[in-house]
Amino acid sequence: MMNWKQLMTPYQFREKEREMKEPLEEFKTDYSKIIFSSAFRRLKNKTQIYPLDSNDFIRTRLTHSLEVATIASELGTKVEKRLIEEGKLSPDMKECLGAVLRAASLVHDVGNPPFGHYGEFIIQDFFTEFFREKFRQDTDFYGTTWKLSELYDFKKFEGNAQALRQLKKLQYLRDEHGLNLSFPTLATIMKYPRCSYEGNDPAKGVSYKKFGYFQSEAEAYEELVERLGLRVEGKVCRHPLVFLLEAADDIAYMMADIEDAFKKGILNNEILRGVLIKYLNLTNEKENEILLSLGEIEVDMDYPKPWEIKMQIFRKRMHNFMMDEVIETFMYHYEDIMAGRYERELLECSDAVHLKNAFQEILGIIIGDKDVIKLEIAGDRVLRVLLREFTNAVISPKKDMPGTKEAKLYRLMSSNYRFIKERYPYKNPLYNELRLVTDFICGMTDSYALELYHSLNAIKF
Incomplete structure (x- = not known):
């Protein structure tokens, strides 16, 4: 038992x-370190579901993370409170669970690449093709044979694993320990405490659905597991607070996506009620x-957007329920x-599963919108070009030859990430070089990725 x-x-x-x-x-x-970090600030210009949207009403990863923190903390x-009353948690721990969840919520998405989850797919697809073209079976052109977990780190690239790397290593202060957040905070963002080879097998359970760390952070992961006692009878388990953060994330984005879709005219009252x-x-x-709550409401007839009031009432009732x-499901299990x-x-083991199931159909309507599709296709083009150009640069010996295109591209990459790589x-060696590419890409905001794409393709100077 944990x-x-x-x-x-x-x-x-550290x-x-x-x-x-x-x-x-x-x-x-931990919370203070995160608030003042550049990784957290960059979330203000990363996609929640609508890439490169100019409407300030629409959520970004930053506003989403703040909403998740509010729900998770509560x-x-x-x-x-329930655990203390039942004698399952020491009174000395009062306020601690909420504090960890508040901090972890702010950074649960810091590993996501530009253009949301579709960006993850683009990276996976790009490197799957890269290995097919450049490798002989599992051996690279340096003669190094790769483990499956090393290959899958790229072929099944995962933003959750990138988040741990970002916080542990890339957010450089004075050494390889990054922000040096406490282990409970880091463990709470690890929804999938598996490597890329062990994960990606949802049939085994929710903690196997994806993966949570790269081989480059395997030693740090093992230390975290052992120090917190997350291994029970030989199996690494989720930190209990992961379940609460996961639920808070689902609750936040369900309502946010619905509200944003109303604002953009993708959803209306009739469609939502019907689902x-x-x-x-x-x-x-x-x-x-x-x-x-989606029916008649008392509101000043002159108010121009009564749907906004309906959404607030709907959100409050949905959130509370x-x-x-x-909470009841957590205590029961x-x-x-x-x-x-x-x-x-x-959520899947509670009465709220009905709302969760309804949202899956609603999400299908949202992401099937033509404007969303066009923006995703544009993002696909942007990321594939950037991945190709910078991957070709880092694997080329010309990157060390001043004046070459490869050297110029290498110099364009984050000096901070290049320093950490070296x-x-x-x-x-090749894993290290490709990791630099994914670090650089994932550190980009949507707008920076688009701007860099324009610059490299002489579309804008």
Whole structure:
């Protein structure tokens, strides 16, 4: 069984001269480090679902992360209260669960490339083709044979794993330990505590759905697992707070995507009601109230956008219902969660699953919109060109020859990331070079990627 005392001990990779603060103070320090980090600031110009949208109303990864932090913090506070009342958590831990969830929520998406989840697919597809063309079986042109987990780090590229790398290594301060966040905060963003070879197998459970760390961070991952006691009977388990962060993420983006789609005219009241009626259990009083919130409302008849008021009422009722269900489900499955046996999402095991299922159909409507598709195709073109140009540059010996195109492209890449690549290299030379490319690409905002594409293709000077 995992235990909270070990799970919430604020170990860090970089040992400090001073004594460790109380856990709550360390977690608050994590939050402060994140707020002032460049990785967090860049989220303001990264896609949530609508790439390169000029409307300030539409969510970005930054506003989404702030909303997730609000929901996750409340979930943590309420679960914490229940656990203390039931004698399952020491009163000394008061406020700690909410504090960790608040910090982890802010950075759960920092590893995402430009253009959202479609950007992940583009990277996966690009490197799958790259290995097919450049490798002989699993051996590269340097004569190095790659492990499957090294190949899959690229062929099945995952933003969750990039997030750990960003925080652990790329957000450079003075060494390879990056922001040096506490282990509980780092563990809480690891939804999939598997390597690329072990993960990507959802049939085994939710923690196997994707993967959470690259081979370049394997040693750091193992230390984190051992120090927090996340290995139970030989199996690495999710940190219990992962389940709450995952639920908060789902709740936040479900409502955000619906509200943004209303603003863009993709959804309307009739479409939303039609989908909800298909899925909701209207004999459940709370689910019925959610549907009723889309009906007539008392609002000044001169108000120009009554749908905004409806959305606020709908969001409040939906959030309250789903959060209550998440808390009850967490407590009901508490023993299995702490034993590492629970392998499902909390929302899927609750009455709120009806809303989650409805959202899957709604999401299909949203991403099927022609404007969304056109922007994704544009993003596809931008990222593939950038990946090709910079990959060709880093694998070429000409990158060290001043005046060549390859040397110029190499110089365009982040000096910070180049420094880290050279100062703290991974043992596989080509892996190290390709990791630099994905670091550079994932560090881009949507607008920077587009601007760089324009510059390299002489579209704009």
